[in-house]
Amino acid sequence: MRKVYEYPRSRAAFERACKVIPSGIYGHQGPAEGCYVPIEAFPLYSSKAQGSYLWDLDGNRFIDYMAAYGPNVLGYNDPDVDEAAARQRAISDCTTLPNPVMIDFADLLVETVNCADWAFFAKNGNDVTTGAVMTARAYTHRKKIVFFKGYYHGVSPWTQKIDYAGVLEEDVQNNLYVTWNDFDELSEVFEQNKGEIAAVIAQPYMHGNFADNELPAKGFWKKVRKLCDDTGTVLIIDDVRAGFRLDIAGSDHYFGFKADLICFCKALANGYNVSALCGREFLKIAVSSLSFTGSYWMSAVPFAAGIACIQKMKRLNCPQLLIDQGTKLKNGLVTTALKYGYDLHVSGVPSLFYLRIADDPTLMLHQEWIAECVKRGVFFTNHHNHFINASLTDADIQETLEIADEAFAVVKDRHS
Amino acid sequence: MDEKTLAYINLFAVLGSLTRLCELDGDCKKMIEGKNISIGIAVKDGPEGTIWFHDDRCDLIPGVGKCDIKLPFGSCKKFNGLIDGTVTPIPSKGFTKIGFLLNQFTKLTDKLTAYLRPAEGALDDPEFFTISTTIMFHLILDAVAQIGNVDKVGKASASYIVDGDVRLAIDGGPEGHLHAHGHALTAVHTPCEHPTSYMVFSTMKDARDLFDGKINGVAAVGTGQVRVGGMISMVDNVNRILDRVSMYLA
Structure with missing residues (x-):
């Protein structure tokens, strides 16, 4: 049996x-x-x-399947990305005139992303989804936007x-919702x-x-x-969450x-911290017309990091690697659950x-199992999709399955 | 603020609280001993319900078909005026029983107001605190259902609530649940055996502080003062309706 974690320092x-x-x-x-x-x-601080x-804060180690809710795609502190960022930091970062590394990054995105003829940079996903909607409105001179129910496109009103x-x-009066x-x-x-x-x-x-994705x-x-x-x-794909985990050329391409x-x-x-809105040639004039900028949107360090990240993702064939590792984990978890009679x-x-244990539609059983996993060192969440990162090894997956097994045993025992 | 929603809250949540008042407050219980009398409230383009004092208890039942005293109101706004004390009701039926309306009923509503809007220091009395918080808990439960069913924004929240039961409770205190079916909400003032989700306050004081806006619900989840679980999307949407309760009851 593994040590069950406690979090007094996090609580304090x-x-x-x-x-x-x-x-x-x-x-x-x-x-x-x-x-x-x-x-x-759950721990509260790292x-x-x-x-x-x-x-x-209490020294407990977790295999982290939330990856900072997505940004950690290559592994925390990836040496290649960090080195590129450090090199750029020694030159310049947030300056009056942008550094041309911005152009290099845009060039790389245009070369990499299937639908991209240009790239516009900001900081968060919400910045670029907002920029996309503004661009569409500027181009079409229309107001309404169609959303699919269950969507998440950021936090702007x-x-x-x-x-x-x-x-x-x-x-939200110009929002239309469809299934x-x-x-x-x-x-x-x-x-x-x-x-x-x-x-x-x-x-x-x-x-x-x-809900199941x-x-x-x-x-x-x-x-x-x-x-x-x-x-x-205008068809806008919000690839903030899935981008580069399905297809290096964009999830629309996938x-x-x-x-x-x-x-x-x-x-x-x-x-x-950088985000990018990429688009097709016919929208370049519209996006140019926006009054849309920010104090840190042209900082050079994240551009250098982004270049290194994309280049490494290409070298690793990252999306396929992540899908393969995710598939191993998925198969292992399903088999482990079945051992205890859980679906x-x-x-x-x-x-x-x-993830969702389907035996209990209220999700309470699922929440119990997730909690037992977290307390033993696998950071899953009970409500959100997870994220595989490229540094995840087969040994990590094996350890995850062992912890999942123990967590299922605890839950099964509690309910038998 | 929507007058129609407020009228539904005023009838089914605020006046509905007379049922709890007559259960929990000894003086009020005594006041209705041996009574069998009903007061119907009919609001044009709004709610209709009958407050029935019988068998030493009080019930609020929908409709005004069998009431002894009938109070008609020409609009939701006029009925809301009764609750905030700016409108005097004129019965259309039951003149011979008007004594109850003017005496016991008025005393009961005054007592209810004392519990719902406690005077400074009143909550220091543990018994008063418990009764006041219990009444408030059930009132809020009713108000959430009314807002979810009538208020435009509340209906939007209810439209995201899946079928099932949200258990709402205070540890060691009152308990009830919201039954959701087809995005319509019903307040049920009894424990729920098989909740789909839950929101449980750790103590009466925590619940009171949350009702009074002294602590924030999101922060309270982090500190463990409020426990949530199950289909949390239901709780999220109930919370959005709860935010509107304070707007209507301010």
């Missing part, structure tokens, strides 16, 4: 944080949005990270819902809003929370592409179609796998 740090930071840790890395059930099972591992705190009805994979419903919405739809924005497949139905994307072409609507605009962030620079569903592309 959190109590300190609550005094000076709203809700201690806000957002997706906090205990509420992170769905830490029960709270005692002390260091390396490769696939994360250590908390336009990406949120009418009932979210701080969001006005006016912020993922339901082309008939999408066509009907287009018919009802003829000449008013600026863009369809979508993740390459549905990786919503609390859903790949596109056969022919779905081709039909959506044609509908957009026929109606002069699914056999070409987006008009594609948004990248997370895996773009292995944790260095573990693993959905989505294996490099971005989503």
Whole structure:
């Protein structure tokens, strides 16, 4: 039996944080949005990270399958990326005039990403999804945007819902919502809003929370592409989450179609803060017309890191490597679950796998199992898809399966 | 703020709290001993319900078909005026029983107000605190259901709630649940045997602080003052409705 982790230092740090930071840790890395059930099972702060591992303040080591919610694609502290960043830092970073490394990065993206004729840089995924929607509106002179229910495109008011705190009805009044994979419903919405739809924005497949992730139905994307072409609507792919974990040329390429605009962030620079909006030639003038910038958007260090990251991902054939490792893990977890009579569903592309024990639709059983895994050193979440990184070894997968086995045994014993 | 939603809250959550008041407060229980009388409230383009005092208890039942005293209101706004004390009701039925309305009923609603809007220092009395917080808990449960069913933004939240039961409870205190079916919400004031999700407050004080806006729900999950689990998307959406409760009840 493995040591069961405890987190007194994390708890103490959190109590300190609550005094000076709203809700201690806000957002997706906090205990509420992170769905830490029960709270005692989860560490709250890290002390260091390396490769696939994360250590908390209490010295507990975790095999980290959240990869900082995506950015860690090559492994924490990847030497090639860090070296490129250090070299650039010694030259310049945030300066009055941008460093030409920005052009090198754009060149590389145009060469790498199937639909890219240009690249526009910012910091977070939300910046580039917002830039994409603004570009579509600038180009089409239309207001409405189609979303697929279960979407996540960032945190700006336009990406949120009418009932979210701080969001006005006016912020979302031009949002139209359709069911993922339901082309008939999408066509009907287009018919009802003829000449008013600026863009369809979508993740390459549905990786919503609390539900099995859903790949596109056969022919779905081709039909959506044609509908957009026929109606002069911009097709935006939000590849912030899945980008470079399915296909180095973009997830639209993986699914056999070409987006008009594609948004990248997370895996773009292995944790260095940069995002990119790439697009087709006909939208270059529209994106140029935007008043859209930021203090750190042209910092050079993340560009250098991004170049090194993409070059290394290409050398490693990273998406296939991640899919292969994800498949090994997926098969191992399903087999381990079956040993205890549990039906573990693993959905989505294996490099971005989503887990759910299907025996209990309330997810409580699943939450128990995830908690037992975390307490023994495998950082899974109970609500969100996971992320494979390139430094994950077969030995890590084996250790994960051993911990998963022990966690299943604990849960089984509790309920027998 | 939507007057219609407020009217539903005022009838089914605020006046609905008379049921708990008559259970929990000894003086109020005594006041309705041996009574069998009902007051119907009919709001044009709004809610209808009957507050029925019988068998030493109080129930709120939908509709006004069998009431002894009937209070009609021409609009939701007018009915809401009754609750905030700016409108005096004129019965259309039951003049012979108006004494109950003017005496016991008024005393009951005054007592209810004392529990819902406690005077400074009142909550220092442990018994008062427990009754007040228990009434508040059940009132909020009812208000969430009304907002989820009537308010435009609340309905948007309810539209994301999958079928099932959200257990809401205070450890060692009151308990109830919200039953969701087809995105319609029903407040149920009894424990839930098989919840789909849950939100449990650790102590009466934590619950009270959350109701009074002294602590934040997100922060409380981190500190363990609130426990959530199961289909958490349901809890998320109930929380969004909860945010609107304070707006309506402010």
